[in-house]
Amino acid sequence: MKTQEFRICPESGLQFHKPAERLMRFHAVAAIVCLLIGGITALLVTLTRWPAVHLLPADKFYMLLTTHGINMLIFWIIFFEMAVLHFCSSTLLRCRIATPKLGWVGFGLMVTGAVINNLSVFSGKSSVMMTSYVPMPAEPTFYLGLILFAVGALIGCFMFLGTLVIAKEEKTYEGSIPLVTFGALTACIIAIFTISMGAVILIPTFLWSVGLISNIDAPMYRLIWWAFGHSSQQINVAAHVAVWYAIAAIVFGARPLSEKVSRTAFILYIAFLQLASAHHLLVDPGLSSSWKIFNTSYAMYLAVLASMIHGLTVPGSIEVAQRAKGLTKGLYEWLRKAPWGNPVFSGMFLSLIGFGFIGGISGVVMGTEQINIIIHNTIYVPGHFHATVVIGTTLAFMSLTYFLIPVLFRRQVFLPGLAKWQPYIFGISMMVFTLVMMGAGTLGVERRHWDMAFTDAAIGFDYPASAYALMGLVGISGVGAVLGGAIFVLIVVVSVFLGKRVESESNYGAEPTRLMKAPPIVLPEGGHVAAGKWGFAAPGTFALAMLFLAIFVAYYAVNWKYLASVWPLA
Amino acid sequence: MSSIQPPSETIWWKQPLDRVEGTWIGIALVWSLIMFFMMPLWHIYGKQNLSNEAYRTTPEAFMAKTQAMVDQYTIRTETNQNVPVVRPPPGSDVYLIARLWQWWPLLELEKGQTYRLHISSLDWQHGFSLQPVNINAQILPGYEMVLTVTPDTSGDQTIICNEYCGIGHHTMVGKIYITEGGS
Numbered sequence: 106m107k108t109q110e111f112r113i114c115p116e117s118g119l120q121f122h123k124p125a126e127r128l129m130r131f132h133a134v135a136a137i138v139c140l141l142i143g144g145i146t147a148l149l150v151t152l153t154r155w156p157a158v159h160l161l162p163a164d165k166f167y168m169l170l171t172t173h174g175i176n177m178l179i180f181w182i183i184f185f186e187m188a189v190l191h192f193c194s195s196t197l198l199r200c201r202i203a204t205p206k207l208g209w210v211g212f213g214l215m216v217t218g219a220v221i222n223n224l225s226v227f228s229g230k231s232s233v234m235m236t237s238y239v240p241m242p243a244e245p246t247f248y249l250g251l252i253l254f255a256v257g258a259l260i261g262c263f264m265f266l267g268t269l270v271i272a273k274e275e276k277t278y279e280g281s282i283p284l285v286t287f288g289a290l291t292a293c294i295i296a297i298f299t300i301s302m303g304a305v306i307l308i309p310t311f312l313w314s315v316g317l318i319s320n321i322d323a324p325m326y327r328l329i330w331w332a333f334g335h336s337s338q339q340i341n342v343a344a345h346v347a348v349w350y351a352i353a354a355i356v357f358g359a360r361p362l363s364e365k366v367s368r369t370a371f372i373l374y375i376a377f378l379q380l381a382s383a384h385h386l387l388v389d390p391g392l393s394s395s396w397k398i399f400n401t402s403y404a405m406y407l408a409v410l411a412s413m414i415h416g417l418t419v420p421g422s423i424e425v426a427q428r429a430k431g432l433t434k435g436l437y438e439w440l441r442k443a444p445w446g447n448p449v450f451s452g453m454f455l456s457l458i459g460f461g462f463i464g465g466i467s468g469v470v471m472g473t474e475q476i477n478i479i480i481h482n483t484i485y486v487p488g489h490f491h492a493t494v495v496i497g498t499t500l501a502f503m504s505l506t507y508f509l510i511p512v513l514f515r516r517q518v519f520l521p522g523l524a525k526w527q528p529y530i531f532g533i534s535m536m537v538f539t540l541v542m543m544g545a546g547t548l549g550v551e552r553r554h555w556d557m558a559f560t561d562a563a564i565g566f567d568y569p570a571s572a573y574a575l576m577g578l579v580g581i582s583g584v585g586a587v588l589g590g591a592i593f594v595l596i597v598v599v600s601v602f603l604g605k606r607v608e609s610e611s612n613y614g615a616e617p618t619r620l621m622k623a624p625p626i627v628l629p630e631g632g633h634v635a636a637g638k639w640g641f642a643a644p645g646t647f648a649l650a651m652l653f654l655a656i657f658v659a660y661y662a663v664n665w666k667y668l669a670s671v672w673p674l675a
Numbered sequence: 676m677s678s679i680q681p682p683s684e685t686i687w688w689k690q691p692l693d694r695v696e697g698t699w700i701g702i703a704l705v706w707s708l709i710m711f712f713m714m715p716l717w718h719i720y721g722k723q724n725l726s727n728e729a730y731r732t733t734p735e736a737f738m739a740k741t742q743a744m745v746d747q748y749t750i751r752t753e754t755n756q757n758v759p760v761v762r763p764p765p766g767s768d769v770y771l772i773a774r775l776w777q778w779w780p781l782l783e784l785e786k787g788q789t790y791r792l793h794i795s796s797l798d799w800q801h802g803f804s805l806q807p808v809n810i811n812a813q814i815l816p817g818y819e820m821v822l823t824v825t826p827d828t829s830g831d832q833t834i835i836c837n838e839y840c841g842i843g844h845h846t847m848v849g850k851i852y853i854t855e856g857g858s
């Protein structure tokens with residue numbers, strides 16, 4: 106092992122391996138570029154859905170909506186996830202990265218794929234949305250770009266596994282891998298499954314688009330496409346939950362309430378994920394109800410249970426760590442005195458709340474077999490997933506980026522005063538955005554639709570005035586969210602490329618050191634429980650969980666009631 | 676810092692569960708099971724369930740069946756494209772075509788009566804979205820979906836396409852007129 110390739114960050118104590126560090130930096134920068142493209146198109150799309158503005162013509166709207174979905178959901182998130190994988194393996198385990206050269210091949214494929222796909226969409230002949238449902242055709246380059254991107258990402262996944270093997274063989278850590286790395290491993294395993302599904306569906310579709318296959322069955326396409334499309338959301342969840350645990354550890358020194366529970370919850374994601382594509386097919390012809398019920402609940406909602414567990418254990422671990430420091434007054438002194446001015450923490454906490462309360466609840470409700478009848482393909486659906494992938498995943502990744510700027514890029518954060526506010530501007534606008542979208546969806550407003558007034562249609566339809574008002578609020582809050590996103594991109598780009606260097610020294614040539622076990626648990630006097638209440642170590646978190654449950658139950662019931670009011674169907 | 680360090684106990688899986696975790700897992704599990712059983716229960720006690728009745732078909736076959744219904748039951752035509760408005764008898768099989776970018780034909784149904792509504796696409800995927808009552812279903816080419824519907828509200832309903840189907844997607848609008856029973 107070449108010693109000169111390691112450096113130790115004096116602030117965080119993390120150890121970076123030079124080739125891994127370069128790979129992480131490039132993946133993170135590529136991710137930000139995609140986020141920028143996605144953000145510009147988000148603004149244009151939002152301004153078109155705002156009825157009073159209705160900015161773009163129809164063809165441009167559908168084209169840019171395709172660009173937005175793909176650059177955000179696929180390119181931004183997966184580029185960033187590759188950086189997270191290398192961070193959780195090479196950096197956290199203090200290990201050299203496996204096959205760095207291959208890493209550049211993977212990165213090159215991902216960039217090439219992203220460029221080809223974007224060019225294809227911008228040609229105007231592939232405005233098929235990210236789902237590219239057959240038999241609506243896109244240019245062959247549309248599918249080709251996605252396939253190249255996926256192969257590149259697959260290489261990154263195998264490098265992660267390779268690095269874990271090296272770390273184990275070279276004994277760079279004591280005991281078991283840390284929880285955060287375990288979470289990343291979960292994400293990686295799911296990613297490998299997912300990408301294979303993507304290959305199974307995109308390769309034949311590519312062959313069909315060049316004329317080598319004559320026909321692709323529409324429901325078969327939907328089933329396999331969603332085995333890829335939904336499972337990849339499970340990658341995001343596993344990755345951002347791992348990031349939550351990491352930030353709780355970095356900011357508070359938090360340890361999981363119990364390793365057993367947190368790790369089992371990650372395993373549940375893997376165990377039940379293959380079934381998840383069903384909740385996109387609840388109102389499709391040709392599938393039986395028992396198949397739908399079994400699969401959409403991922404066999405009894407055990408993956409939902411896993412998220413509910415993480416939703417408790419992440420803030421619970423913070424609460425316990427804070428109480429151990431003496432912040433024991435009342436239920437919430439630990440939370441009030443949290444570092445709300447530190448964007449690493451505030452972003453992570455908003456991400457957790459938004460993901461759970463908005464994204465989680467709405468997802469389970471609309472994924473209920475019969476309730477889907479009143480929600481399928483309305484704008485409720487983008488409302489739901491902006492709460493999961495934007496407030497959940499994207500905001501968690503933004504928070505981690507604030508930590509990485511000094512540690513990985515060795516730069517000071519540009520405009521730290523503004524950075525303090527950025528998670529609030531972005532997170533709170535997004536919360537409003539998702540809620541008003543869901544409101545409009547409940548009134549039947551469609552997703553992926555250029556004109557809710559139907560001015561060009563031979564037959565008209567008028568939505569109620571409240572639907573227009575809600576779509577106006579979608580526009581306003583969407584602009585707020587884009588502003589928050591723009592501030593983020595500005596801060597990151599200026600910090601990374603023009604920012605002041607961090608003052609402390611962190612030179613290559615450091616002797617690599619081993620990752621030691623966490624110090625033994627030292628309980629505060631009288632144990633954790635004494636620092637808590639009601640015999641609970643984390644009573645504040647428990648009360649929050651009860652509030653969550655109450656909202657969940659009430660909202661679930663309201664939707665059944667709404668369903669009961671529509672025409673009888675059989 | 677310890678979620679990013681190996682667990683302090685080598686045999687971490689024997690570490691006892693914290694009480695706050697155990698309690699929450701119990702509650703969350705019960706709630707998950709309740710949600711799971713709600714779906715089969717609604718099949719037994721609820722009124723809004725998709726039948727899952729569906730058949731493979733072809734555009735030609737489905738067009739022929741729809742044309743036969745249109746020939747028999749058309750009562751008038753509407754719009755400058757002369758789209759037929761069809762009034763099939765209660766209890767009968769009603770056919771509805773989704774195609775770029777039209778729902779064809781327009782329908783007139785009687786409130787309180789039950790119909791077997793067959794829907795299929797002749798080309799790409801479309802979305803059946805009935806407003807304002809708000810019933811949504813996915814329409815696929817090559818498959819004929821059968822919905823047994825009982826309109827129980829007054830007032831006409833509009834069919835909107837809510838699966839993106841190309842540049843005319845937002846112009847794809849149809850109608851189900853509802854007449855009061857006995858009239």
Ligand code: HEM
Nearest residue numbers: 147151174177178234235494495552553554583586587590
């Ligand atoms: C910066 C703030 C953002 C705004 C204002 C915004 C706005 C929108 C709007 C208005 C739509 C169109 C809804 C429709 O007509 O169907 C949309 C769709 C979508 N957005 Fe965003 N978005 C933002 C960020 C993101 C991010 C960060 C992601 C992913 C990580 C994302 C993923 C998507 C996806 C996947 C779609 C669906 C595209 C489709 O239907 O194919 N958005 N967004």
Ligand SMILES: [Cu+2]
Nearest residue numbers: 801836840847
């Ligand atoms: Cu359509």
Ligand SMILES: [Cu+2]
Nearest residue numbers: 836838840844
């Ligand atoms: Cu359409």
